[in-house]
Amino acid sequence: MAQRGQSDAAGRPPRAPAENAAEITTPMPAIGGNGMPAPGLRDRARAIPEAAVARLAVYLRVLSGMREQAVASVSSEELSAAAGVNSAKLRKDLSYIGSYGTRGVGYEVEVLIDQIERVLGLTREQSVAVVGIGNLGHALANYGGFPGRGFPVTALFDVDPDLMGVPVGGIPVDHIDDIPAVCAAREVTIGVIATPPAAAQAVCDRLVQAGVECILNFAPVVLQVPETVEVRKVDLAVELQILSFHVARRADHAPADDATPAPRVDGVAAPRGVVVRR
Amino acid sequence: MAQRGQSDAAGRPPRAPAENAAEITTPMPAIGGNGMPAPGLRDRARAIPEAAVARLAVYLRVLSGMREQAVASVSSEELSAAAGVNSAKLRKDLSYIGSYGTRGVGYEVEVLIDQIERVLGLTREQSVAVVGIGNLGHALANYGGFPGRGFPVTALFDVDPDLMGVPVGGIPVDHIDDIPAVCAAREVTIGVIATPPAAAQAVCDRLVQAGVECILNFAPVVLQVPETVEVRKVDLAVELQILSFHVARRADHAPADDATPAPRVDGVAAPRGVVVRR
């Protein structure tokens, strides 16, 4: 018979493949400390939906920007516009983490930031290790945006002998054989894989062995991990292909009409965006 | 009263904000669509669902790998395992683009590749421009994975005088003032923004003015664009925060029980292959 596809030539033990779509479902937020307005719902499984978590992170970023500008409070309308979402959706997202708004007024920026940080687990710093200090790894190691948001990059790994000990972004590169020791010592909780695709699975295995339970993968491969490990992937080629899909759709969807490729100069188009009245 | 949040200090004209969650949903085939809201009967919507498009890109990558290994055909079971999805989902995804399988046999790798490429619009090369040749921009410009997948990077832009004319990844950097001319000449269809956040919106506006209708944004800001423009964003901080959320959940969810953080060495966990129960 014709030979069939085989996902992996080596007889790798089957483990749960990981896609970003994994269940983020969360049980109750119930740290039960505060007053617990208790609208009458039982405290049973108050799960935060998948998509809501991602948006909370965006709200947090927007709110941080507002705080820097000394903004004290926002309405759901304003915040949603700034975050690019529907205001009802925003309110619902916020309701998942509790009731921290004041009717007729809005939300206090400071309070919202604290609460979102609490839910996202940002009260504790998450130490990050980057593996594969090539083009991308260098950029990541040098990026100041991570430490600034509670994700200090504390360890770098590679196999290239020339890189050993060389500091990148202030941190010396270690050999991947040291992953267990270094990750343990620096309490790494998140591993970032920026190696060539062929090495990604092996690196992933090492990180998992070292106790890292969260992995951000830039290599275009589907990693196999135990189900206790959370993997998110960033695949730029896929992003580009999705954009390409839209180009194609648009091309054969409206071929005749709208031949004017010139979009409104400097925006001004799409006035009915998300609300933004006022 | 306390001042309220204001998404943008400048009186930027409101445009449609863009999130990745945006509608990828392909509008119905409705070429002559203006018939009426088609009450009740759903037209044979040839729409490919949001999520399916992203997965098709993944399937394509896996299939390419198989082709390289001279694999001639695959079953949905095999392909889905390699792509990390449920086999039923895979079949449904493939069904959106047509019926190219053979019952009792599977799919021909070659045929599937051609068809997915067709649907994703990869038959035509999509020229990419990168703006902001800093840490990240360099990595992107040097990355060989894009040209290899039909996305040649043909233009680079920055404002730094020291970078002008300097070739990165074989392409000389141009000034952003040249965006219109260069993008037109090189038929750029996709713009990648890798500038500091503060410059992102202005750069985006320029790209849009130049006729670029697809944008991949790495800056942590919500871009406002006309609705004719498709924006996808890659926000690494958000990815890390989502992972952090999982750490937090796990921590206060199973504190007593299952405290064994030791993951199975080298995998071996999750014995059930893909699919399995549920």
Added chain:
DNA sequence: GCGACTTTGTGCCTACGTTCACAAGCGGCT
């Protein structure tokens, strides 16, 4: 102190996406 106004929080409904399960279709074997 009270009413009018503003904005939250959420019930409900719709749309979308995922999964199941199985009939239909095809190749190979006898």
Added chain:
DNA sequence: AGCCGCTTGTGAACGTAGGCACAAAGTCGC
């Protein structure tokens, strides 16, 4: 030639997410 087993393609069930619309709840003005 006909049957058998395998795999596709998809209808239907189920679950999740999105969005409207409104009652509840608080503030502000008078």
